[in-house]
Amino acid sequence: MAVKIASVENGSAAQAAGLEAGMVLLSADGNAINDMLDYEFYTSAPRLELAVSMGGKLEYVTVEKEEYQPLGCNFERYLIDEQHSCKNHCMFCFIDQLPPGLRKSLYFKDDDERLSFLFGNYITLTNLNEHEVQRIKDMRISPINISVHTTDPDLRVRMMANKRAGETLRYLDEFAAAGIEMNCQLVLCRGINDGEKLRESLTKLISLYPAVQSIAAVPAGLTDYRKGLYKLEAYDAATAAETLDILEEFGRACVEKLGVRLVYPADEWFLLSGRPIPGGDYYDEYRQLENGVGMWRLFHDTFIAELEASRRLLLPRQIDLVTGTMAAPLLQSLAEAACKKHRALKAAVHPIKNNFFGGNVGVAGLVTGTDIIAQCRGRLQSKLLGIPEVMLRTEQDMFLDDVTIAQLEKELKVKVKIIPADGAAALRAILGLKD
Numbered sequence: 001m002a003v004k005i006a007s008v009e010n011g012s013a014a015q016a017a018g019l020e021a022g023m024v025l026l027s028a029d030g031n032a033i034n035d036m037l038d039y040e041f042y043t044s045a046p047r048l049e050l051a052v053s054m055g056g057k058l059e060y061v062t063v064e065k066e067e068y069q070p071l072g073c074n075f076e077r078y079l080i081d082e083q084h085s086c087k088n089h090c091m092f093c094f095i096d097q098l099p100p101g102l103r104k105s106l107y108f109k110d111d112d113e114r115l116s117f118l119f120g121n122y123i124t125l126t127n128l129n130e131h132e133v134q135r136i137k138d139m140r141i142s143p144i145n146i147s148v149h150t151t152d153p154d155l156r157v158r159m160m161a162n163k164r165a166g167e168t169l170r171y172l173d174e175f176a177a178a179g180i181e182m183n184c185q186l187v188l189c190r191g192i193n194d195g196e197k198l199r200e201s202l203t204k205l206i207s208l209y210p211a212v213q214s215i216a217a218v219p220a221g222l223t224d225y226r227k228g229l230y231k232l233e234a235y236d237a238a239t240a241a242e243t244l245d246i247l248e249e250f251g252r253a254c255v256e257k258l259g260v261r262l263v264y265p266a267d268e269w270f271l272l273s274g275r276p277i278p279g280g281d282y283y284d285e286y287r288q289l290e291n292g293v294g295m296w297r298l299f300h301d302t303f304i305a306e307l308e309a310s311r312r313l314l315l316p317r318q319i320d321l322v323t324g325t326m327a328a329p330l331l332q333s334l335a336e337a338a339c340k341k342h343r344a345l346k347a348a349v350h351p352i353k354n355n356f357f358g359g360n361v362g363v364a365g366l367v368t369g370t371d372i373i374a375q376c377r378g379r380l381q382s383k384l385l386g387i388p389e390v391m392l393r394t395e396q397d398m399f400l401d402d403v404t405i406a407q408l409e410k411e412l413k414v415k416v417k418i419i420p421a422d423g424a425a426a427l428r429a430i431l432g433l434k435d
């Protein structure tokens with residue numbers, strides 16, 4: 001594929017070699033450049049011969065640079081070609097349960113192995129062709145993040161409504177044999193892929209250690225917008241505890257046998273079942289933090305460490321804080337600890353019920369501006385409102401429902417303070433200290 005160069009970085013190897021915007025990149029050392037992975041891989045060498053054309057005239061350009069130094073070309077699309085979308089219709093798909101009328105980008109279902117490598121997105125394997133599988137092995141694209149859900153082929157076909165969902169499980173073995181590391185995810189649906197099916201999945205995935213580096217289990221999120229979708233029941237305290245028991249049993253066995261837990265239950269299992277969140281050691285190196293696994297423990301520990309090290313606040317400071325219903329008791333305990341140490345601080349926590357999505361959605365990251373305005377009007381105790389940064393999209397100025405920070409400030413007559421996801425930085429923001 002011929003790829004048009006949109007711009008060239010100043011001071012880059014590409015610029016030094018005379019490449020410029022408008023040129024068409026045809027190949028690197030004879031290898032066609034079809035997408036960002038080809039570009040990254042085939043331009044990593046310290047000496048390259050590029051075939052380029054300008055105005056239809058073919059030229060060969062030699063580039064000298066450090067190994068792995070970026071060449072420095074930019075293209076119209078980040079991935080160079082189209083982003084791959086998913087070919088599944090999972091029974092628990094959160095995108096299918098979004099209310100209508102949200103911005104278009106939120107409805108895009110990506111399932112792209114390039115984004116797995118570049119940004120850690122999860123892929124299902126169901127839309128990979130043999131060439132792409134081979135390329136992952138040849139280029140040693142590792143680790144890749146895989147949404148497995150179950151290792152029972154028939155059940156996977158049923159859960160994902162994709163007839164390739166069962167047969168593509170063989171790629172797990174192929175990647176393991178090729179030395180590709182994998183982080184796996186199981187989205188659990190009550191009564192569907194938990195219980196015995198979960199045991200089977202964990203047994204199979206653990207057998208692929210050390211290629212399988214981590215297995216996260218998260219409960220399916222259900223909203224009120226499930227009309228026409230498969231009937232799923234949310235986990236309650238008892239069923240969450242049963243599932244957590246299985247995850248812990250396998251995790252303990254891995255610690256004993258392998259010296260690493262490998263099986264990491266998402267924070268929701270502990271919160272739903274009313275069990276204490278484990279200590280930091282439980283999460284090894286927080287390998288599944290992106291999946292909400294260990295997020296609370298890390299936030300808590302970094303917050304408390306910063307609190308212990310913090311100097312006493314001298315000037316009075318009052319702040320209101322919002323969060324989702326799930327994390328509210330935990331944030332409340334941290335706010336109390338902060339107020340106990342800093343007598344000049346008053347911090348009030350407001351759990352925001354997610355009426356926008358309804359269902360069992362209790363996480364802070366899905367709270368909308370509409371719900372905050374409706375539930376905080378007339379109830380705030382200060383003129384400063386702390387908003388967790390995970391609630392904000394784009395340039396940290398907009399909620400999921402497109403309500404902006406400026407609108408929220410106007411409606412509630414407050415100044416907003418963004419509370420970072422890092423616990424230490426969150427405490428400094430609450431105390432009004434500079435970073």
Ligand code: SF4
Nearest residue numbers: 086088089090093109
């Ligand atoms: S893979 Fe399944 S859950 Fe993910 S976007 Fe596609 S349908 Fe939704």
